[in-house]
Amino acid sequence: MTDIVIIGGGPAGISAALTAMHRGKSALIVSSAPEDSALWKAEHVDNYPGFHNATGAELLTALTEHARASGAGIVRGHALSVLPMGESFGVSVGADFVEGRAVIIACGLSRAKPFPGEAEFLGRGVSYCATCDGMLYRGRRVAVVGLAADAPEEAEYLRQIGCEVEYFDAKRARKYEIRGAERVSALLADGVEYPADCVFVLRPGVAPDALLPGLETDGGAIRTADDMSTNIPGVFAAGDCAGAPYQVAKAAGEGNTAALSASKYIENKFRKED
Ligand SMILES: Cc1cc2nc3c(=O)[nH]c(=O)nc-3n(C[C@H](O)[C@H](O)[C@H](O)COP(=O)(O)OP(=O)(O)OC[C@H]3O[C@@H](n4cnc5c(N)ncnc54)[C@H](O)[C@@H]3O)c2cc1C
Structure with a gap:
C-alpha cells in the first residue's frame, strides 16, 4: 500500500511525488513512456525557471532523475482504471494492480476521441x-x-x-x-x-472520466477546487488534465498543491479512524 499513487510522470506528477516525499508520504508514479509526455515533444522550453534554453526531453529527463533520486517509485505502464475501495484506491496498470490511500491524476491532456465502435465493443473484442x-x-x-x-x-x-x-x-x-x-x-x-x-x-493514456467513472470534468478538463481536490474525496488532479494554461510551471505548481492536499487528506482521514 502506497500513500499516494500518482498517474502520470510529466512535470505535474513528478512535482507531486517530490512534495509528497518531503511531507513524509510514500509516492508511486504510474506512467507511460517519457516519449508520450507533452513535454518530450517540446523542441525548446525557455520559460521554466532554472532551465535556460533546454529541450523538453532534457527537462523531463532531469525531472525524472530528481524523482528517482528522491526515492519515488516509478512504474512504467498504462493506468487503465481507478477503483475506489472504501479506505483506499486500486489502480489497474495493465495486468497489475497498485493500491494507494489517495490518488493524484496528472495524466496530461487527452486529445484522443474513442474510435467508432470502441466503447460498444470494449470487453467484446x-x-x-x-x-x-x-x-x-x-x-x-x-x-x-x-x-x-x-x-x-x-x-x-x-x-x-x-x-x-x-x-x-x-x-x-x-x-x-x-x-x-x-x-x-x-x-x-x-x-x-x-x-x-x-x-x-x-494509447498513452485514457480520458480522465473513463479512468474513474463519476469524476467531474468540464470541457474535457478535470474540475478541481483551489486545493486541486476533485469531486471524489481522496482524488486530486494537477497539470494539463486540470485545464489551461498548458505550461510546465503551472503543471509543477499544481502538482505541489495536489500533493500537499493529498497529504493533509491522508493525515486527517487516517488519524480520525485510528
Ligand atoms: C510541442 C510542445 C511544446 C511545448 N512547449 C512548451 C514551452 O515552451 N513551455 C511550457 O511551459 N510548456 C510547453 N508545452 C506544454 C507542456 O509540455 C505541458 O504543459 C506539460 O508537459 C504538462 O505537464 P503534465 O505533467 O500535466 O502532462 P504531461 O507532460 O503530458 O505528462 C503526463 C504523462 O502522463 C502519461 N499518462 C497519461 N495517461 C496515463 C495513464 N492512464 N497511465 C499512465 N500514464 C499516463 C502521459 O503519457 C504523460 O507521459 C509544450 C507542449 C508541446 C506539445
Whole structure:
C-alpha cells in the first residue's frame, strides 16, 4: 500500500511525488513512456525557471532523475482504471494492480476521441492491454492500433505468444472504426476492412472520466477546487488534465498543491479512524 499513487510522470506528477516525499508520504508514479509526455515533444522550453534554453526531453529527463533520486517509485505502464475501495484506491496498470490511500491524476491532456465502435465493443473484442488479454487470442487474428511509444513492443509480445498481428500506426492509417455484431469482427482503417477477432487500442493514456467513472470534468478538463481536490474525496488532479494554461510551471505548481492536499487528506482521514 502506497500513500499516494500518482498517474502520470510529466512535470505535474513528478512535482507531486517530490512534495509528497518531503511531507513524509510514500509516492508511486504510474506512467507511460517519457516519449508520450507533452513535454518530450517540446523542441525548446525557455520559460521554466532554472532551465535556460533546454529541450523538453532534457527537462523531463532531469525531472525524472530528481524523482528517482528522491526515492519515488516509478512504474512504467498504462493506468487503465481507478477503483475506489472504501479506505483506499486500486489502480489497474495493465495486468497489475497498485493500491494507494489517495490518488493524484496528472495524466496530461487527452486529445484522443474513442474510435467508432470502441466503447460498444470494449470487453467484446476491444482491449487496451496486450498482457491482460493477449493469451485469449493465441492463433487468432488481432489488429493493433499503436498510438503509444511502447506499442511496437506490445505488438511483438502478441506475435511471440502466437497471435497473427496486423499492426497500424499513424504512418499506416489515420481513421479507424471497429466493426462487428456480437463481438468484434474487423477493423476498418482508412476505409479498408481488416478481419480481426480483437482490436488492441494502445494509447498513452485514457480520458480522465473513463479512468474513474463519476469524476467531474468540464470541457474535457478535470474540475478541481483551489486545493486541486476533485469531486471524489481522496482524488486530486494537477497539470494539463486540470485545464489551461498548458505550461510546465503551472503543471509543477499544481502538482505541489495536489500533493500537499493529498497529504493533509491522508493525515486527517487516517488519524480520525485510528
Ligand atoms: C510541442 C510542445 C511544446 C511545448 N512547449 C512548451 C514551452 O515552451 N513551455 C511550457 O511551459 N510548456 C510547453 N508545452 C506544454 C507542456 O509540455 C505541458 O504543459 C506539460 O508537459 C504538462 O505537464 P503534465 O505533467 O500535466 O502532462 P504531461 O507532460 O503530458 O505528462 C503526463 C504523462 O502522463 C502519461 N499518462 C497519461 N495517461 C496515463 C495513464 N492512464 N497511465 C499512465 N500514464 C499516463 C502521459 O503519457 C504523460 O507521459 C509544450 C507542449 C508541446 C506539445
